[in-house]
Amino acid sequence: MLKDTHHSNLWQASAPPPPHTEPLSGNAVADVAIIGAGYTGLSAALHLAQAGLRPVVLEAREIGHGGSGRNVGLVNAGMWVMPEDLMETLGESWGMTLISALGQGPATVFDLIERHAIDCEAERNGTLHLAVGASGYVELGQRERQWQALGAPVTRLDPDAAARLIGSDAFAGALLDRRAGTIQPLAYARGLARAALELGAVVHTSTPVTGADHADGKWTLRTPSGTLTAPWVIVATNAYTGLERGFPFAAQSQELTMLPFFQVATAPLSSNVAGTILPERQGCWDTRAVMTSLRKDRAGRLIFGSVGALDGFARGTQEAFARRSLEHIFAGIEIPPFEHVWHGQIGMTGDALPKFHAYGPNAIGVNGFNGRGIAPGTVFGRAMARMIAYGEDMILPSAPIGKARFPRLRTRFYRAGSQALHFISGRI
Ligand SMILES: Cc1cc2nc3c(=O)[nH]c(=O)nc-3n(C[C@H](O)[C@H](O)[C@H](O)COP(=O)(O)OP(=O)(O)OC[C@H]3O[C@@H](n4cnc5c(N)ncnc54)[C@H](O)[C@@H]3O)c2cc1C
Numbered sequence: 001m002l003k004d005t006h007h008s009n010l011w012q013a014s015a016p017p018p019p020h021t022e023p024l025s026g027n028a029v030a031d032v033a034i035i036g037a038g039y040t041g042l043s044a045a046l047h048l049a050q051a052g053l054r055p056v057v058l059e060a061r062e063i064g065h066g067g068s069g070r071n072v073g074l075v076n077a078g079m080w081v082m083p084e085d086l087m088e089t090l091g092e093s094w095g096m097t098l099i100s101a102l103g104q105g106p107a108t109v110f111d112l113i114e115r116h117a118i119d120c121e122a123e124r125n126g127t128l129h130l131a132v133g134a135s136g137y138v139e140l141g142q143r144e145r146q147w148q149a150l151g152a153p154v155t156r157l158d159p160d161a162a163a164r165l166i167g168s169d170a171f172a173g174a175l176l177d178r179r180a181g182t183i184q185p186l187a188y189a190r191g192l193a194r195a196a197l198e199l200g201a202v203v204h205t206s207t208p209v210t211g212a213d214h215a216d217g218k219w220t221l222r223t224p225s226g227t228l229t230a231p232w233v234i235v236a237t238n239a240y241t242g243l244e245r246g247f248p249f250a251a252q253s254q255e256l257t258m259l260p261f262f263q264v265a266t267a268p269l270s271s272n273v274a275g276t277i278l279p280e281r282q283g284c285w286d287t288r289a290v291m292t293s294l295r296k297d298r299a300g301r302l303i304f305g306s307v308g309a310l311d312g313f314a315r316g317t318q319e320a321f322a323r324r325s326l327e328h329i330f331a332g333i334e335i336p337p338f339e340h341v342w343h344g345q346i347g348m349t350g351d352a353l354p355k356f357h358a359y360g361p362n363a364i365g366v367n368g369f370n371g372r373g374i375a376p377g378t379v380f381g382r383a384m385a386r387m388i389a390y391g392e393d394m395i396l397p398s399a400p401i402g403k404a405r406f407p408r409l410r411t412r413f414y415r416a417g418s419q420a421l422h423f424i425s426g427r428i
Contacts (some may be wrong), residue, residue, distance in 0.1 A: 010265040011069055011186035014297065016119050018063050019194040022225040024204040030056035032388055033221050033230035035124065035209050035249070038068035038375060040366060041236030042203075043381025046112075049199035051389035056228055057193075057201065058221060060208035064189035065239035067373055070344030072293045072305055074127050074262065075106045075374045077179040081352050083146045089351055094397055101383070101395045105375025106179045112378065116198075118191030121298040124181035128157075128165060128284040130294075131172040135291070136287035137352050140175040153178040156214035164283065167277040172330045174284070182283040182295055185374065192378075212248035214360055232388050235357075235365030236381065238373070239347030242254060252367050255402040256347035258411045260309035263293070263343070264322045264357040268300040277302065278332060289423055292325060298368040300327065302335070308422060310343045318402075319336040321422035346371040349402070354380065356396040357368065 034041045037059035047056040049408050059065065078099060089097030106124070113122045119342035123247060130139040140156050154177045157165070162174035193203055204223075209220035212233070221227045229386060237243070241253040269277060274296075278284070283295035293305040306323045319338060326335045349355060349368035354376060356366045364387075366380040379395070386392040 002171075008340045009070060009186075010263075010297065010301065010303065011064075011184060013340065014299065015184060015187040015190055018190045019197050019203075021193075021197075021203045021205045023206045024058060024223055024228060026262065027227045028056060028202075028226060028228050029051070030054050030202070030230040031218060031229060032056075032232040032234060033058065033228045034234045034236055035221070036060075036066070036236035036238065036240070037063045037174055037189070037193060037203055037205065038066045038236060038238065038240075039189060039377030040381045041194065041234065041253055041285070041377045042189060042196055044234050044385045045201040045203070045381075046192055046196040046199060047382045048389060049196055049201040051385065053389055055196075055201045056230070057196075057203040058207045058209050058228060059203065059205045060243050062205050063193045063203065064186045066238060067128075067344055067369075068189040068377070069392065070188040070342060071185045071287070071374065072283065072295065072303070073182045073185045074285065074293070074295070075109050075181050075183055076103075076127060076372055077106050077152070077177060077351060078102045078147075079372055079376070080106075082143055083150060086353065088351060090397070094139055097395050099150065101379050102376055103150065103179070105379050106181060108184070108382070109306060109375050109378050111179065112195070113177065113188065113191070115362070116191060117197035118188060118195065120187035120191055121184040122181065123183075123281050125280050126176050126178040126282050127173040127180040127182070127286065128163070128282045129177070130166070130284050130286040131174060132287050134174055137172045140173060143175055147177075147320070148341065153312075154228045164198035165278070165280055165282060166329075168329045168331075170331075171286070180283075183374065184297065194375075201226035208244040209248070210244055214363075217361070219363060229360055230266065231357070233363040234384055235359060235363065235367075237365075238367045238369065239345050241367070249363070249365065251359075251401050252355075252357060252365065253347075255355065257305060258370055259345055259346040259348050259370070260343055260411070261305060262308050262310050262318050262341065263303055264319060264338045265297070265301045265303045266326075267339050269302060269336060273333055274300045279331070281311065296330070301339070306422065309344075310341060315341065317422055322327040339402070355399050355402070358398050358402055362389060397410035
């Protein structure tokens, strides 16, 4: 687990305040107990409340404490895995079900934002997957072919067309996905919570789940300030599962390798420069194996991210790498000072696909979004709610809990490797 710090997270500085919530106190009951107030848990709560059930969310810290309050804010369609590879792994029937649900993921997110008037800097102008070199351009061609075969509005742009949208000719082209867009991620999480509360859900913050018993067809979850009893449990703790000692559903974290990812945000760009960099505000990421991300927020800050943590000496290395990268991409433009820097951890699975688990009778959860959880978290939260409320089929087959190979070693490798790479990158 990364040091539990947000450093100076831009999203915390610019999100509307969270709705009022309090810790659990005494012994409460619910129809569905949900553990974790990120997109997955909050979407489940919202859709359960909409179906007339009583969901209660228990959150160890605050709304959006995990990935949901730290991410880049790219609302993407599908997973990283290309559609044909996904179908090969899951088989055609499950593969098509998942591709269809996640292909419509951004529409689900932006519809919720509109319906519940969530104030979260939503922009639906597409996203750009940036080609690094000729091999990156070829990879984007494969993605374009596979998505177009499914009827998706995804277009590969040549270097000139890409340069116009990026404001830089540093890339060999880009893939424009018109289904996608960007949001202020913490504001979206807080907005989902507010919408769920308005529909009758209950959210208790500062309420870590530290134990669970199952008897007479009901779960009783234990927390330091009370208990919650419900026939159903949704586990939505994902890559932040290791926060609390004694967490009864911790086994899922064994299958995740934690990938650290940091971001920096500049002071707002001056008005004469702001119009030339990402003029249509698409969010971007590139085809490198050690990927970087790039976007603007509504105030015109430039936000750059890459693999790596900010612990100790790493922070200086990562900030210097971010500055060199931005100066290379936007050569000749003065990059303003960094005002925010923060990091988070991404839960990666062996086949880069999410996992749906049953942890016991009527205890379910999905985890392992592999850095693509805004739309999937929202969609899987809704799917679990519909399964409980209406008996609908899940959109992913249930899998036994796996075990990642050497997860701690690989996490350390990602941290040290990204730091070493970013230390030398751009210097030689
Ligand atoms: C730096 C970074 C960049 C990313 N960029 C993108 C992006 O651009 N686009 C995208 O789609 N995805 C992105 N992701 C992934 C995305 O943020 C996650 O997949 C998504 O937020 C997961 O949501 P979740 O609700 O499943 O889990 P989380 O948001 O992680 O929520 C889990 C919650 O469980 C709580 N919890 C843990 N243990 C307990 C306990 N014992 N009791 C009670 N509560 C507990 C935690 O405090 C936390 O709030 C990124 C992730 C990171 C870290």
